[in-house]
Amino acid sequence: MAVVEIKNLTKVFKEGTLGAVNNVNLETKEGEFLVLLGPSGSGKTTLLRMIAGLEKPTSGEILIGGGVVNHLSPRERGIAMVFQSYALYPHLTVYDNITFPLKAQKVPKHLHKEKVEWATGLLGIGKLLSRKPRELSGGERQRVALARAIVREPRVFLLDEPLSNLDAKLRASAREELEQFHSRIKTTTIYVTHDQVEAMAMGDRIVVLHQGEVCQIGTPQEVYDDPADTFVATFLGAPPTNLLEFSEVIVGFRPEVFLPSEVIPGSAQAIFRFRVNYVEYLGAERLLYGTIEGGNFESKEKEIISRLSWTMPSGYEAGSVYDFAAADLDLRFFDRKTGKRTNSRPRPWQ
Amino acid sequence: MAVEDRRVGLFMFLPAVTFIVLLIGLPLALAIMYAFSDARIGSTSFHYVGLENFRSILQSPSFRDALRNSVVFTVAAQIIVIVASTILSIALAAPFRGRRFVRYLILLPWVAPISLGAIGWKWILDSIYSVITWVLVWAHVFKPYSAPMWLGEPKLAMASVILVHCWRLIPFSTVIMLAGRSAIPKEIPEAAAIDGAGFWRTEFLINVPMMLPIINVAVLFGTIFTFTDMTVVYILTAGGPFDSTQTLPNLAFSTGIQGSDLAAGAAISLFLVPVLILIAYFMLRAAHRAEVT
Amino acid sequence: MQRGELREIRNKLVQYAVLAIFAVLLAFPFYWMVIATFKQNIDLYNVENNPFKFNLPPTLDHLKLLFFDTRYVRWLGNTALVGVLVVIITLAFALPAAYALARLTGRWGQRLGIGIFLTYLIPPTLLFIPLSRVVAILGLQDTIWSVVLVDPSFTIPFSIWLLMGFFKSIPKELEDAAMVDGLTRFGAFVKLVVPISTSGILTVVIFTFTLVTQEFVYALTFISPESQQMVGVGIPIFLVRGDVYFWGSLMAACLITSLPIALLYNMFLDRFIAGFTVGAIK
Numbered sequence: 001m002a003v004v005e006i007k008n009l010t011k012v013f014k015e016g017t018l019g020a021v022n023n024v025n026l027e028t029k030e031g032e033f034l035v036l037l038g039p040s041g042s043g044k045t046t047l048l049r050m051i052a053g054l055e056k057p058t059s060g061e062i063l064i065g066g067g068v069v070n071h072l073s074p075r076e077r078g079i080a081m082v083f084q085s086y087a088l089y090p091h092l093t094v095y096d097n098i099t100f101p102l103k104a105q106k107v108p109k110h111l112h113k114e115k116v117e118w119a120t121g122l123l124g125i126g127k128l129l130s131r132k133p134r135e136l137s138g139g140e141r142q143r144v145a146l147a148r149a150i151v152r153e154p155r156v157f158l159l160d161e162p163l164s165n166l167d168a169k170l171r172a173s174a175r176e177e178l179e180q181f182h183s184r185i186k187t188t189t190i191y192v193t194h195d196q197v198e199a200m201a202m203g204d205r206i207v208v209l210h211q212g213e214v215c216q217i218g219t220p221q222e223v224y225d226d227p228a229d230t231f232v233a234t235f236l237g238a239p240p241t242n243l244l245e246f247s248e249v250i251v252g253f254r255p256e257v258f259l260p261s262e263v264i265p266g267s268a269q270a271i272f273r274f275r276v277n278y279v280e281y282l283g284a285e286r287l288l289y290g291t292i293e294g295g296n297f298e299s300k301e302k303e304i305i306s307r308l309s310w311t312m313p314s315g316y317e318a319g320s321v322y323d324f325a326a327a328d329l330d331l332r333f334f335d336r337k338t339g340k341r342t343n344s345r346p347r348p349w350q
Numbered sequence: 351m352a353v354e355d356r357r358v359g360l361f362m363f364l365p366a367v368t369f370i371v372l373l374i375g376l377p378l379a380l381a382i383m384y385a386f387s388d389a390r391i392g393s394t395s396f397h398y399v400g401l402e403n404f405r406s407i408l409q410s411p412s413f414r415d416a417l418r419n420s421v422v423f424t425v426a427a428q429i430i431v432i433v434a435s436t437i438l439s440i441a442l443a444a445p446f447r448g449r450r451f452v453r454y455l456i457l458l459p460w461v462a463p464i465s466l467g468a469i470g471w472k473w474i475l476d477s478i479y480s481v482i483t484w485v486l487v488w489a490h491v492f493k494p495y496s497a498p499m500w501l502g503e504p505k506l507a508m509a510s511v512i513l514v515h516c517w518r519l520i521p522f523s524t525v526i527m528l529a530g531r532s533a534i535p536k537e538i539p540e541a542a543a544i545d546g547a548g549f550w551r552t553e554f555l556i557n558v559p560m561m562l563p564i565i566n567v568a569v570l571f572g573t574i575f576t577f578t579d580m581t582v583v584y585i586l587t588a589g590g591p592f593d594s595t596q597t598l599p600n601l602a603f604s605t606g607i608q609g610s611d612l613a614a615g616a617a618i619s620l621f622l623v624p625v626l627i628l629i630a631y632f633m634l635r636a637a638h639r640a641e642v643t
Numbered sequence: 644m645q646r647g648e649l650r651e652i653r654n655k656l657v658q659y660a661v662l663a664i665f666a667v668l669l670a671f672p673f674y675w676m677v678i679a680t681f682k683q684n685i686d687l688y689n690v691e692n693n694p695f696k697f698n699l700p701p702t703l704d705h706l707k708l709l710f711f712d713t714r715y716v717r718w719l720g721n722t723a724l725v726g727v728l729v730v731i732i733t734l735a736f737a738l739p740a741a742y743a744l745a746r747l748t749g750r751w752g753q754r755l756g757i758g759i760f761l762t763y764l765i766p767p768t769l770l771f772i773p774l775s776r777v778v779a780i781l782g783l784q785d786t787i788w789s790v791v792l793v794d795p796s797f798t799i800p801f802s803i804w805l806l807m808g809f810f811k812s813i814p815k816e817l818e819d820a821a822m823v824d825g826l827t828r829f830g831a832f833v834k835l836v837v838p839i840s841t842s843g844i845l846t847v848v849i850f851t852f853t854l855v856t857q858e859f860v861y862a863l864t865f866i867s868p869e870s871q872q873m874v875g876v877g878i879p880i881f882l883v884r885g886d887v888y889f890w891g892s893l894m895a896a897c898l899i900t901s902l903p904i905a906l907l908y909n910m911f912l913d914r915f916i917a918g919f920t921v922g923a924i925k
Contacts, residue, residue, distance in 0.1 A: 075546040087541035104546035359747030362739035373796035380773030441661040455670040461908040462901035463857045463875045470672040578766035581859040599768035606772045
């Protein structure tokens with residue numbers, strides 16, 4: 001049984017305007033780490049807050065553990081949430097922060113100590129118990145927030161971009177801690193982020209959201225290799241997928257599959273005349289920025305990127321034109337009008 | 351910082367400082383001097399008399415009443431005001447239609463000139479024509495013409511003075527508390543809601559403790575406004591009946607200006623200073639703590 | 644109906660009830676003033692009559708008495724004049740001082756700022772006795788000039804405090820750019836900072852003016868003659884002839900004087916609160 005089910009969920013803030021969340025359907029798998037990924041304004045935080053009960057849906061249903069929870073207040077839903085700012089109670093010690101939910105849910109006092117010990121043991125913050133939040137570092141605050149969330153043994157964990165307030169160095173180690181944490185407690189987790197690298201690294205499945213609608217739900221491999229539309233194709237992966245328009249079709253190919261023609265085995269490949277405009281040397285790889293010459297493609301000035309690993313031959317210089325190609329199997333086709341994935345005969349421009 | 355800058359800064363700052371020194375510092379020094387002298391209105395004699403003024407006013411029952419009343423009125427008013435404005439600020443926190451208008455109504459006691467509000471209450475509490483009396487008679491709580499004299503009986507007069515002070519201060523406190531409440535990050539009460547806290551737990555274990563510095567400010571200002579005010583008593587009761595509503599500022603006024611005894615008046619008003627110093631200490635401590643965190 | 648919806652409705656009802664009770668208790672005296680202003684004396688001074696409605700048709704007699712038979716208009720004029728003068732004096736002293744404190748005095752700025760604030764704690768009811776002598780010696784006794792001189796002593800500190808917070812929110816780079824372009828520090832102040840601070844200055848003007856109209860102790864102490872008095876003192880003192888209170892006109896005067904001040908005050912409330920709470924909340 002799915003822990004969280006969303007059915008036709010819509011949220012409109014102002015009448016007559018486009019909804020922040022439009023007709024979203026999704027179902028979590030037991031114990032999975034589900035990522036809600038999208039740019040700002042995509043509705044991912046609004047969706048999370050509706051699941052938490054902090055925002056009321058305009059229409060649709062939210063089910064947790066099989067029961068509809070639309071009318072239930074947050075505390076009746078059996079969820080725990082970690083906010084972007086962690087929202088630790090500044091006037092309480094770490095110990096009081098963690099026992100606050102226990103007291104609120106009238107858990108008998110003699111059980112508090114062991115629950116706190118279990119939660120703080122899991123996160124390694126046992127010696128911080130008498131400190132106040134302002135005395136803690138960013139990473140320590142995240143751990144306290146997690147301890148406070150987990151001490152009630154919720155059915156679902158909701159996390160709202162908890163890593164975005166940390167600086168880059170800290171973010172990597174905090175991310176690792178989160179992943180370990182999840183593998184230890186195995187509670188179903190819904191995680192909101194705009195960072196596609198985070199999503200790919202942490203998610204069991206990713207829900208890609210754009211302007212309030214679900215574009216695609218799939219494993220990291222599925223959304224990367226098999227994007228459902230041009231938005232997914234360009235949002236995941238950096239540098240983004242190259243897109244070229246030709247009559248009714250858009251053809252897309254990732255920079256790492258766009259290589260010198262000689263390097264690609266076989267003849268089932270689409271060859272382009274590639275004029276290199278400039279080169280970025282990044283150590284383990286090189287990025288070649290350029291444009292396509294010839295062919296019948298529209299928008300000839302569109303910037304196309306090739307991503308060459310250090311093992312590839314070098315010597316490609318700005319100002320010259322080369323034969324670059326992508327294997328037929330690596331081409332993805334999208335309908336020009338809708339942006340959605342479509343089939344096409346190979347190399348329709350030939 | 352450039353030297354010319356510092357000089358310019360001093361020039362810009364000096365006029366205000368001079369004004370304040372001349373019109374606050376100087377009179378303060380004078381007040382202290384008068385308290386130790388025999389100054390009177392209309393006479394130019396000015397002799398040092400040591401602690402004579404203090405001795406005589408400390409023996410006066412009027413003074414003891416005034417001192418007691420000043421403290422009682424202030425403490426009672428603050429307690430009532432803090433409780434009332436906490437409740438009111440909770441009620442005003444959630445948005446609703448017509449909020450601006452309600453806020454305007456609620457603020458009227460504070461923004462209207464003190465003397466005019468006091469006069470309004472004097473009419474409401476009038477011994478014969480009081481509207482409160484009328485309502486109580488109409489509800490058969492009292493028989494006609496047998497209702498108490500709100501400003502004429504000592505205990506009731508004290509209660510009336512406290513009431514008017516509270517009436518004036520509640521809007522002020524409430525608005526300050528609303529400001530403090532809006533400084534609480536939205537996610538904190540949301541986290542409390544998710545953690546399972548209901549309305550009362552969130553309000554009194556999370557919101558109010560976080561507003562403590564603001565509540566502190568409201569109490570300190572409210573104390574100053576009540577303790578040093580002479581207008582309300584002057585208009586409502588002039589200190590009567592039988593000195594039951596006499597306060598330090600009013601006694602200072604009636605002794606020093608109406609009674610022409612500047613020295614005694616100054617001595618009485620100096621008794622305001624210990625409380626003011628206490629308040630200054632608390633305010634400085636609160637400001638210092640705010641800096642540290 | 645779901646349990647959640649029921650709870651929401653109950654909460655709303657409680658909220659409205661609390662608000663209604665407080666609004667009535669706090670605003671009631673003003674409603675009362677409105678009624679008393681227009682009630683005929685026979686109606687007003689009759690204990691049997693219901694005080695909440697007009698048992699006899701309303702009258703303009705009290706207003707006529709107030710405007711034509713008392714010095715009320717004169718008091719309004721006096722107060723307005725004093726208000727304007729005090730505003731000018733306050734701005735002249737407080738604007739440069741606030742700027743200096745906000746920009747130029749570094750760590751001393753904090754200390755001096757707190758020092759200014761502490762002058763608040765020295766109330767008029769402590770200073771009025773020595774000040775009455777100062778006023779008499781200067782020959783300003785019984786004239787409006789006494790309050791014009793003394794009132795800035797409480798409007799200037801407050802205005803410095805308000806303006807300081809305001810100036811601090813203007814980015815320093817603006818003046819630095821102006822000085823690089825050739826203005827002196829003072830020139831930058833006059834030509835650049837003051838013109839863009841109109842809302843802060845307006846706030847100070849409004850509050851200084853309302854503080855002057857509220858003032859009671861100094862006006863009562865320094866001014867005796869009826870014709871020179873301020874409105875805040877004139878109404879409770881001089882609208883009483885002997886032992887007789889002209890309640891109808893009294894209430895009319897209170898109403899007419901209070902409501903415009905309330906309106907002005909309300910418009911600038913948020914700024915005012917910032918002035919009080921700058922230290923406590925960051």
